[in-house]
Amino acid sequence: MNSTRKLIRHEKLQHLLHDNPFMTDEQLAKTLKVSVQTIRLDRVALGIPELRERTRDMAEGAQAKLRAIDKKDIVGELIDLELNKVGISTLKITPDMVLEKTGVARGHYMFAMADTLALAVVDAQKALTGVGNVKYKVPVYAGASLVAKAEVTRRRNDKYFICVKIKNNNEEVFRAKFIIVSLDDERKQEE
């Protein structure tokens, strides 16, 4: 078979580019001991774009990812908010949020989601989580669409008592109670 060599080379090519996407056709040709033209044909056959395009794609994709991580700062998407009363947010569990060993979502994503939402419902310029009390009821796996609901259950001066429940498909998977301390110097003590 003549084409087995080709197939092997294609695999090697993909491997090489996976390890180091910054290789030129010339370098690839040298390491695979074929001509540059063969590499070009292989790239076309495999749908691999040229070095510059690969580089650009990475740069753009990376920017997007970094922005996504910035957005992760919100930890979830706020979809409803009644200040000092209730708040609702959603969060999609992606494969990179799970523990490798178990495939279960890392606990602190739920915690962060709940914490962030709890802080959001508190109508204060500056607020800090004081204490938290969390319970993981059901393991969550990648792909889950979580919905968190936070309710202010009590308020005493600068302290807010907040209960957050996270559901996946109407099944409660997580529950937390927070005491959040408002650091507003004076400001609204009424309402």
Place this chain on the structure above:
Amino acid sequence: MNSTRKLIRHEKLQHLLHDNPFMTDEQLAKTLKVSVQTIRLDRVALGIPELRERTRDMAEGAQAKLRAIDKKDIVGELIDLELNKVGISTLKITPDMVLEKTGVARGHYMFAMADTLALAVVDAQKALTGVGNVKYKVPVYAGASLVAKAEVTRRRNDKYFICVKIKNNNEEVFRAKFIIVSLDDERKQEE
């Protein structure tokens, strides 16, 4: 002044490239209404590399950053570990971990640090956080070097009771208690 225009253009140039680093000299020349050569001279003067180099730098840098974020998966650096007994980890609070409004570190970093460490000390292939109980004692600001210490306080079958204390400069800033459930099918029930 002849050079004020130049200075203004330099600023605009940097701004433009900050917003969109993928602009060619030609595009820049058109938007700034000067010749391509002027743009080149400006770039040289400002030490701004050409489009391709910028793209490549971004792609490489982004890879590094993404890897760093992967590492963040550990949330802290494990520096000592006695399985089923104690574990110690460190975490440096960087400016991107703080709330804009207050400059205080977001609570879930400490939570994640504690949770991760708690999971690490449990000598099980698969383990899950069951319940947690956290208390934020002192606000933490950027630059803080946190040290977390986790101790297994009790163990009942597949349940581990773990206490985690986080200190900043010997001052306890955070404390948490976890109950972690081991999911090991059978395996070590001794030790």
Place this chain on the structure above:
DNA sequence: CTGCTTTTAGTACCAGCTCATAATATCTGA
């Protein structure tokens, strides 16, 4: 040997530059 795929070679062309050299344009101080 013939026909097929595979590989290599060569040419023309492109974007997006660098580098060097020169010509204008613009301003500035005496």
Place this chain on the structure above:
DNA sequence: TCAGATATTATGAGCTGGTACTAAAAGCAG
């Protein structure tokens, strides 16, 4: 007002890392 400095534009050669196309050579199978 005019020489001299500074800024801008123009021009051309050369580079990298390709694409697109054509054609020749090599390898192998029936």
